[in-house]
Amino acid sequence: MNRYVKDLLLKLWCGISGIMVLSTLSFIIIYIFMKGFSSINLDFIIGAPKGVPIGSEGGIYPAIIGSVYLMIIACVFATVLAISTAVYLELYCKNEKLLKIMHLVIHCTAGIPSIILGMFGYTFLVLRLGLGRSLMAGGITLGIMIFPFIEIRVEKILNEMDKNIVYASYALGLPKSYTFLKLLLPIYKRDIISTVLLAGGFAIGAAAPIILTAAVMYAPVPRTVLAPVMALPYHLYILIGEGISVENAYGTAFVLIVLLLTMNILPILNSLSRGGE
């Protein structure tokens, strides 16, 4: 009898937790969509913020563009670093000890909280290098944040590659640059792009690193990389934190989530279209 009670409790535990997670999940998504959808319209998306205090009326166009720019800079910066590091670790590095140390270092970089990266960006990029609060400083800070994310996944992709290709190319005496650029890159291009898109979604939603390095309450669409920008997550924080407009905050959250979902769905479509080939 005791066993049946135990089984029942275990079943209950699994069932209740599953239902709790699912209901929380659907609540969050439905909540944002219901509240957000009613407060957005075309003017909200293509208009600049207006009103006193700023943001209480008008739209969020500069923030959308600012966020996209920040994401692009972050992705370019992080992808170049991450792919180089992954290629080095997978193809060039022969020293086991060095390999272990580098893995630990990258793992630790991944664990640094985003606000510390923001502080580092503030003291090093903004003040020391004199970039000021700018697109560039914020982009690089976000880039440092997503670099370990991309590196770990690209390295995994390269690690699971078809070793026959590599050994065959070595046997032919081809240099490693040829092996990577002409043989491996074309095969794994899609996977790498998917990873970068996911990382971009991660960067676009992050507020903590850009509070100190890039974002301001109001700025027009930036013309140079040294101009301060508006960004969606920071704008959302200001709207709600300063109690400016809950309505517009819902709208901003909605736009942010839609952008993110697009970035999340693109890789899935990407892999589906490959499945069809």
Add this chain to the structure above:
Amino acid sequence: MYKIIEKIFSPIIRLLALCSVLILFLIIAFILKESLVIFKEVPILQFLLGRSWRPVSNTPTFSILPIILASMYVSVTAIVIALPIGIGCAMFISFFIGDVSREVLKSIINILAGIPSVVYGLIGLLVIVKYFEVRFSLVAGESVLAGGILLAIMILPYIINTCSESMIEIKKKYMATSDVLGVSKLYMISHLVLPAVSKAIIASTVLALGRAMGETMAVMMVIGNAPIMPKLLGKAQTIPSLIALEMGAAYVGSLHYHGLFAAGFVLMILLLLINIILYYIRRNISY
């Protein structure tokens, strides 16, 4: 031709790989350099163990014990809430549903992990905090508990992913054997799976702890930001929220500025330790 490309390609790759490793040391060095200044004025023990943070009063005091304790309190509350639910849900998606619905559920949970923390903060402020104010008739619903509940939702995906990965691994390995022996699924879960995934559960807890300690925006929006000793239903302030709120206002080069860096340095050391532990736990996971 290929030889020339290789001659250019190889040093660039090596250089960039070196840069990526140097970033971590650059970050540590800069935060350390900026925080050392304050320890000339305030003894390190007083900084860590004193009880009041008043950086801009006439006789400024810099002590972050309540803030460190609050950071831990919120994170531990979140883990206490999230761990049982996370393990339960991991068992649910590993053993009680089909392959197709598992994949769908997993990708939805991953989307949950991708929702920006400001959006969680918005929901926390407008749903959880408001509920507290109405339900318990508190003057202000911003509290450690509200932060803990919100953080619990945010760290659930990490716990579920880490645990269910290990569970599915074990299921693949032993399901056939235990079916042949006529062992019930529930007996298998409680006597084989749960003991075997204990390491993964510890890893997920450490990972979640790291995430929770470093979380800025969501916690900052629901915790009230008062640097006092934390109580479950009272306001508190965590290290990340302290930095995010006061950094912009602190005059560059002032003690306040360096004090904030020192607080950041304490947080960074805590998280580096957590991550080194996590790295070694993960390397030892094998079935």
